[in-house]
Amino acid sequence: MRSRNWTGLFAITLALFTIGSDRAANAASLPANLVNDPVAKALGPEIMNAALKEGRVVWYAGDNTGEFFKGGGKEAFEKRFGIKVEPVTGRLREQTDKVRAEHAAGRKIADVFDGVDQYLMELHRAGALEKFTPPSPTLEGYDKSVFTKEPVGFWTPLFISAQGMIVNTNLVKKEEYPKSYWDVVNPKWKGRLATRDPRSAGGGGWQFLQFYNHPKLGIDYIRKLKEVVDPFIVPGGSREMRDAVLLGQFPLGFSGRPEFLTDVPKGSPIAYVVPQEGLTWLPHSTALIKGATHPNAAKIALTWFYEIQNLQLLAKEGGRMIPHPKIKMPIPEMEVGNYTMMAAIPTQQLADPGFFFKEMEKVFGRR
């Protein structure tokens, strides 16, 4: 009996020693520049070594993250870790469809996905996401209240896409800037107010969903807006919307984004206005793809991405609002703390907004 105990103890000791020596060997085999790297330390040498073997990571990125990689992020990551990062930018609806199709086909191309939370919810429902939270100390400083809380651990907060209104300063006097969203429900704006399409899953749809949920606006506001002003639905995305106001086709528009101010030549006749009801906004997060081809490299990339200097670069190049006290926005209009924010879209509505788009089709016509 005693001899069996001794044997067991010996086996456990040997196992622990083996694991310990493996770790030591792994750490020792890391390239010198990575031995004390905070990301390598946070994730451990096994993951770091495996990531180095994988050698690349494919990141399905939103436009803003794409700008971050173009603006120096890609070069910085590759230089530091010797791992190639391939950012694939595209429309989020399309990127989501691609990830879902890859999951269904069992042929994983994307390792990392970043997008607005409703797309992450869709992918989570399809079982395409892996539970992973980057062990980054920066995350503790995030204002997590603005991000979707469930299901915890499948995605990580990144930034918010905020929208207010934009004004052509040549055509609208400062005293006429809307102080409340109700101010534009006025016949004088008829034919002069533009919006993105409130009937589809884009900037327009999500902004109007927050109007719909706002206690002082609601469906009555949207109906009145249509009845009194009949806003012109500008086809296309936010750039077309901005151009329509910038070039003076419309003096006033919804879906105004603060980063527009950094994206146009200096002195352009454009202003960003947030009425008293507050900003409308959507949370944007990152996630690791389940069964990713390069899971370890993806973990390294995600953990690295949340370092302060990278988030700072993202704020500058990507131009979105990062709710973290240490991140300085390029212009005051992009500081989250400067505005009232509307209440978050309820999780259920974010996951399945079909009812709302049908409601909008009733107001604005089906197509």
Add this chain to the structure above:
Amino acid sequence: MLSKLTLLLRSFARVTVFYYLLFLLLFLLVLYPTLMLLTASFFTGQPGAWGEPTLEGYRELINTEGIGEIIFNSVIYASARTGISLALALTFAWAVARAHVPGRGLMEMLIPIPFFIPDLLTAISWVMLANPQNGLINQFFVQFLGARGPVVNIYGWDGLIFHSVLHTTSFLYLLLVGFFYNMDPAYEEASIASGATPFQTTFKVTLPMLLPAILGVSILSFIRALESFEDPYLFGTPGGVYVFANEIYRVLRHRHPPQYNAATGLAVILMIITFVLVAVQWKILGNREFTTISAKGYQPRRVTPHRFVRWGIFALFLIYFALAILIPLTQICASSFFKVFGLYKPEHFTFDNWLTVFRDPRTMGGLRNTIIFSTIAAAGVIALGGFIGYIRIRTRHWMGPTLELTAWLPWTMPGIVLGLALLWAWISLPQPLNLYGTSAIVILGLIVNGLPLGTRTMQSAIMQVSKDLEECSMVHGASWLQTMGRIVLPLLRIGVAAAFVIVFALSARSLTIPLLLYSYGTETLTIALLYYYEEGYRNITAVIAVIQLALVMGLLILERVTRPRLSN
């Protein structure tokens, strides 16, 4: 004797097995995706995940999605596009082949060109020119003529019909001009001899004689209109005009979550409509639609219309040339060299857009993929089309018509429907047959898309090689393979080159096939073009459009240059 018979039977069996293998291949490429699409329309799921059986998609289409409006819009659009284009094409074809009009040679040379220029390119150019937000024409009116708002709006019905007429006219002209050239002039001469005026002869003899051909190509044009995606998407969607193709795209890409059920339902309804129309068109036109060479050599009799008519037609041609070629191409080329879209001042001139594109992996990868995919697709279609054409024309085996019909089936499927069908089909197979995420799925899509036209072109080429030559070769002791290698294939080279150019051009300009099938690394040039267009990068879009134009036109010029050498 017995052994000879055995050999013959074996050889027959071998040949028959080849026919069946060919049919199996076509089944996998064409029929299997069609059946999958049909089945998918009765399920709730998304590609790769079937979900529950349901009729909800159809019920919703009928009750809430307004299928009636979609059908009505589609019919109006296809009729207007076909009607106006037909009137223009008939005028030009008649003027070129049967009348004395000024600039006839120029017309003959330039009218076919819009057919070869990708629709997407000129459509994007016209959006840049005449959209109400920042279109150049509107900016000009606002800045220089004091207009208070947009003067022209390319979005909606006007733009949709206007642009589609520009390229459809060229397409119809190409189909009709051959009929005008090859018509036996004896009837017209008899009419003139009987005292009819040239005007009366044209309307009472020439046009009635061409009526079946006109009806046939009109139906063909109607089908193409129902299938087209680029114009409805670029002009219809922003103006709230929805026909089948852009509605399918809308429910897939602008609904959250995407409604595959409604999309497949719409696709099936459209397929049924086009299938019926193709059957009618076949019945009317038979094999004549691509016949431009007649056995007899006629010298067409030309009439000299009144000078108002002559100069009127010439003026019409100049307007057509300006709208279809000159203005859009100049605009898109100019945009590619300026920093800010619409600000054409010397200080804004730059090569930066070009440098950006040359450094952009999406575009350069897209260009490389387009060349590789289109080349493989063209080669694949030539091989498949050649076999099908040979079996159909040279044998009496019942499999011939079956193969031909199967190869023609994709003609009834618009690109976006075909893309959806292929996505469902290939994503549902287990590994390693599951081709999603590979280049193979895009290439197969392009092969299926090019099959109807490629097969017909190869069939025409085989028809032109007399069977006597093959028999003569075999009588002199050559084997079938030797006959093929030394007699038939060398004689087919011009037809093969023509089929290659047609399928390559079709593949290189295809947007709807790769749209649902591409993945990272398999993007084509059109996908890059659409991406930058949708994201609002106008100048980058212009550069990519110029590259695409150069690719297609370069190939056409190469074919023209090498044709005399091939003839020798």
